[in-house]
Amino acid sequence: MGLRPLDLSKWLEYDERCDEELSLKAQLIASDYDAVVATNPEGDDASVELLGEIKRFLHEVHPGRSTDTVASEHPVVQASRLAQEDFCVLVKEDTWRLRAACVCFPSRWDLASKIGTTLDDIHSPVPLYDQELARPTNAFFDRLTPDKSFWRLNWTLLDSPVLHQRTSTRRAPRGDLSAWFFRVERQSLRQLPITRATIFTIRTYVTSAAALRENDDEFVSSLLRALDSAPASVQRYKGWTGVATRLRDAL
Template identity: 35%
Template sequence: MTAKTMPGGPRFAPYASGKFQMAMGMVALDLKDWIDVDHSRATELTEKERLLSEKHEAVFADLPGSEAAQREVLMLLLDNLERCHPGLIAFDEGVVHVAETGKSYRLSDFGDHALDLAGRLVQEDLCLMTPGEAGYALHAASLCFPGRWLLGEKLGKPMMGIHEPVSGYAEKLGKPVDRFFTHLKADKPVSRLNWSILDDPALFQTSGHSSTVQHREITAENAGKCLWLRIERQTLRRLPQSGDILFTIRTFVDPLCALEGRPDLAASLRGAIADMPEGMQRYKSLIPFREALDGYLGALMERAA
């Protein structure tokens, strides 16, 4: 399945500075904006149902001891949806009804796996981080739209282990991220944006990082329709009762040609890629189509000049 954002181009442009920044980039989050809802909600929730039915072990997993925090997440989501997005769900007598899909869920059917149900109510993926000796570790997740990582390989690992393949993470972000997680306050949720350019628009992707396979079929002329901007809007909030941290990921995918009316963003993206260290370019699998991408973005800029 491919995500589609609103007409008129990408909603978010975290590359707009024209520089590549290996930084957390956290900003304060108002909880009324915690959950993102748009025109793709019914389609994406239906896709989640399909994945949870056909690939359940690949998209949901949890560890013993996470049960109370999972229930806390579900209750917080139900409350937020009812208060901030009225009409999307109805919750009464232990049953949740979802307006767009017509699905109904009985809480008791999910037992100790409340995060499984929580993930079916929102477009976001949900990752539950629990403190441990090596830092905060992934103890439960509903991850239907992974950005080229496999849940089974990350479950139980601390942040440093989860991000081990990411070029430069250990040296530049490892310790700051661990400190941030330790000191995050329950009343101070935050959000951040992450971006990548992929040769595949699918929301569900479990592999593909550090690819060196050349894409000779992708050229400066067709890159706008062969490449996609994938933006993740991520939020972090400490759960007030359990003390665990919930990490949410809302994914947006646009064809690169969405920038055709925005030569300013084309220039910014071109600059950010040029500023990106080669190791990160390799991790993000940009190398196989880097020349075509640069040529396409340059052409957009020239066309607008």
């Protein structure tokens, strides 16, 4: 599962792209609300608690940042306007279900089709999830406590730097490395102390592969190693089939 312990003073990350990304979120919420926000009443209490936790985090860790929000908006939307992260709220019922989310920067998945569903349903397109990850992921959610939080990384290669990628078509990146972007998701998982909901955050970083190659001698060899070692089903899902060969040919 690739989970590492998270120091909660590093829960949310702010960088020089903050203003630009928050205004992009505002545009998407205004123009495409139903694509980027999904809520069920079962997630309302936890969303209120989430908003409170973000405000507390900001007071403690980034005291200069404004925590002003518009109270008439859904709390998960207010939460999303305060950070570069996307937020998902999962509530334990018969099993863990996604009950509220504001996801402005999806990596090729569609939020509306996942709201209300379980961890297993959310991950149904992911190869090997069922066999290798479903059981440990559900067990991890059941064992999570408010005093121990975690983070993990997920990455892929795309031919576009656009943050909002809703289409679920996972085709191979076009062109060569000069046109590719390395897209990394820093995901965090924590349990809220009162509602005991689990908060899943997704922070998306996009960097041009050419810039990474320029600044890091190991980049291309590590990339090739990762592409080569992924099982064929994962390569198909990620749109990586043939990419390593194309990269070698181009070099």
